Amino acid sequence: MFGKGLLQGLGITFKRMVGPNITEFYPEEKPNLPIRVRSSMGLEKDKCISCNMCAMACPNSVIKLTSEKNEANKKVLKTYHMDVGRCLFCGMCAEVCPTKALKVTQEFENAIYEPEDMQWDMIKRAERKGKVE
């Protein structure tokens, strides 16, 4: 029949019209990311044993950490810095971490204004996690 395709097209658009929207209301509702997204790093300071394996595993030498010994002759983490400008988010650091202190997380709103802000102080980040800046 002549014009059948036109009617079919109208039918399809009508179905779309009454069907659900696929819009994500991003700033109001956070999207559900796929589980394998790697977009940020998180550190649990108490679990860290300062073994330096993450720093050695890192292909771009992003991680710099310092530690000091306490009375029981155990290493305690003092500073933990990441130069995120060079980070690939490959996740190797988290993979080698023996105590799972370092984790790949899915925070993605990491935009910054100044290049200096790319030097992440992981201890400070861990402390302010969940708080409004």
Place this chain on the structure above:
Amino acid sequence: METLKYLMETLNNLFLIIAEFIRGLFADPHSVWANLTMNVINFIIVVIIVVLAALILILLERKVAGWTSQRPGPNRLGPRGWFQTIADALKLMGKEDVTPAGADKFIFKIAPMIIFCLPMMTLAVIPYGRGMAPIDIDLGIFYFVAISSISTLCFLMAGWGSNNKYSLLGGMRAVAQMISYEIPLLFSLLGVVMITQSFNLGVIVEAQGTIPFIVLQPIAFVIFMIAGLAELNRAPFDLVEADQEVVAGPFTEYTGLRWGLFFLGEYGNMTAMSALAATVFLGGWQGPGFLPGYVWFFMKVGVMIFIMMWVRWTFPRIRIDHLMHLAWKVLLPLSIVNILLTGLGIYIYRFVMGG
């Protein structure tokens, strides 16, 4: 039951009762001054209808566009974005009014004004309910088509006055397209006129008391829809303002409120064309008695407008040679055949009924 019927009757004639009341305020209800007052009030009502229609339709267009592509449409201002038009209008008013240096200033400035007048003039002859035509003239359809064809001239004026090659191209396209589609549009209305033996829109609506003419004239209705879409320069026939080809056609050089007037005129014309379709083919204010006539009328107009938007957001733009082929090689012969068949039908009906 009796009270309900009485209430329905009152609701149905609400505006007529109000009109009678206003006339009653004069010493002689049919003096020149009473008529003048009523005409002014009718005019204001028509203007309100045009402006309200434009305000609602601009938003609805964007909403329908959104729904068609699985978006919610504008959703920032007001509940679910329903106040978006107000922001749009304010933005348009705040814009600078630019007239190009080489423009033909008088023609450039007068074109949007004329196009905004046309829907007011055409909507004035539509019967909104029983006896509710602001102006009841015997050549209703004739007047409507004559006035609405002036918009061709406005597009050409805008295109010529802008002194811009894209505007001129758009204006030329407008003339070619709108004049071609005027003919099938007229011929599709002619079938209905032959059946009712009248050009008066009120009489045509009265004649549809038992059966709307869309049943008797389905081909005419389809032709009217297609030709009407082309008359209104809406997609898929929006070659006049095709963004990818001629920037925005005649509107390229317009800014701010002048462009807004074009927009208002476009949506007003759309309302007028839908109102004509509802009046001539869908039975106007005729409908089951549980709703007043004017509610039925505006529901039918709404359905027609929705179909126009639906079509716009479904189909891609037609090519210009196909456009001309469709008008002259398909729609025109079809409408003439339709007139022939209608005439035959009337003849046979008379022969059988012994009229």
